[in-house]
Amino acid sequence: MTSKIAVSNQKGGVGKTTTTINVAGALANQGQDVLLVDLDPQGHATEGLGLADVYESSEPHLGSALATIDEVPNISDIVYSQDEFDVVPANVDMFTLETDLTGAMRSRERLQLLFDALDYDYDFVVVDCPPSLGHLTDNALLACQNVLIPALAEGTSIRALEILYDQIESIEQGYDLQINELGLVANRVEHDGEAAEMMDWFDDTFGDQLPVWEIRKRVALKRAWNNGVSIFAHEEDSDMEAEFAQIATHLEEVA
Numbered sequence: 001m002t003s004k005i006a007v008s009n010q011k012g013g014v015g016k017t018t019t020t021i022n023v024a025g026a027l028a029n030q031g032q033d034v035l036l037v038d039l040d041p042q043g044h045a046t047e048g049l050g051l052a053d054v055y056e057s058s059e060p061h062l063g064s065a066l067a068t069i070d071e072v073p074n075i076s077d078i079v080y081s082q083d084e085f086d087v088v089p090a091n092v093d094m095f096t097l098e099t100d101l102t103g104a105m106r107s108r109e110r111l112q113l114l115f116d117a118l119d120y121d122y123d124f125v126v127v128d129c130p131p132s133l134g135h136l137t138d139n140a141l142l143a144c145q146n147v148l149i150p151a152l153a154e155g156t157s158i159r160a161l162e163i164l165y166d167q168i169e170s171i172e173q174g175y176d177l178q179i180n181e182l183g184l185v186a187n188r189v190e191h192d193g194e195a196a197e198m199m200d201w202f203d204d205t206f207g208d209q210l211p212v213w214e215i216r217k218r219v220a221l222k223r224a225w226n227n228g229v230s231i232f233a234h235e236e237d238s239d240m241e242a243e244f245a246q247i248a249t250h251l252e253e254v255a
């Protein structure tokens with residue numbers, strides 16, 4: 001059984017891509033076979049992982065694969081092998097998908113159909129979501145039925161999390177299924193008053209049901225990204241490896 005995880009928060013710049021790359025790297029480092037799917041039309045993970053050329057390439061790509069259901073494409077045709085894990089890159093054409101999927105048949109089930117057609121058994125699939133609530137994020141939530149939530153340790157996260165939880169609930173009701181919240185990744189935490197207050201709020205609000213991890217603001221995370229790898233494959237040591245390893249261990253237990 002492949003465990004699939006959507007890394008989602010519709011608020012922009014909270015660390016979805018950083019979390020996706022480093023959780024995928026941590027899982028791979030622990031011996032798991034991992035596929036990272038870049039579902040964000042911005043293609044940040046794709047570019048970060050050194051696949052900028054593919055982002056601009058012609059079909060077949062993830063955008064064309066999601067745009068049709070007449071003939072489910074073989075997702076293996078759009079998988080790129082990297083040293084740490086495999087990647088399904090985003091494509092610039094994906095910017096029109098939100099519009100194209102509106103009113104289309106099974107518009108929220110496209111990614112699930114692609115996953116069903118995967119002919120290789122990964123241990124984990126990790127999906128980087130766009131900073132919006134729309135068809136693409138719905139596709140990720142429905143296809144994965146597991147969500148890992150990155151959020152900044154600042155007041156604006158409260159409303160963002162309420163909105164995300166409402167969306168998760170609406171998919172659960174619409175499709176009569178359960179989506180598991182796997183944990184909250186408080187990201188880019190700096191030790192100041194607001195962050196400390198928010199960490200307390202996260203613990204009070206979620207601590208009984210979910211693990212709350214703390215990823216500090218670290219330039220090593222940016223440098224690894226700029227080198228096309230997770231911190232686990234980056235030459236520089238970082239204290240955040242231990243935190244991402246803990247997240248991976250938890251995912252191995254529950255996802």
Ligand SMILES: Nc1ncnc2c1ncn2[C@@H]1O[C@H](COP(=O)(O)OP(=O)(O)OP(=O)(O)O)[C@@H](O)[C@H]1O
Pocket residue numbers: 011012013014015016017018019040042044129130131187188189215216217218219221222225
């Ligand atoms: N823990 C961290 N330490 C230092 N820099 C970080 C950290 N987390 C994220 N960043 C930086 O902050 C910026 C936003 O992070 P990231 O791209 O992961 O967020 P995102 O939620 O994926 O953004 P978007 O909503 O645009 O997809 C990036 O430049 C990233 O390198």
Ligand SMILES: [Mg+2]
Pocket residue numbers: 016017018040044045128129
């Ligand atoms: Mg991103």
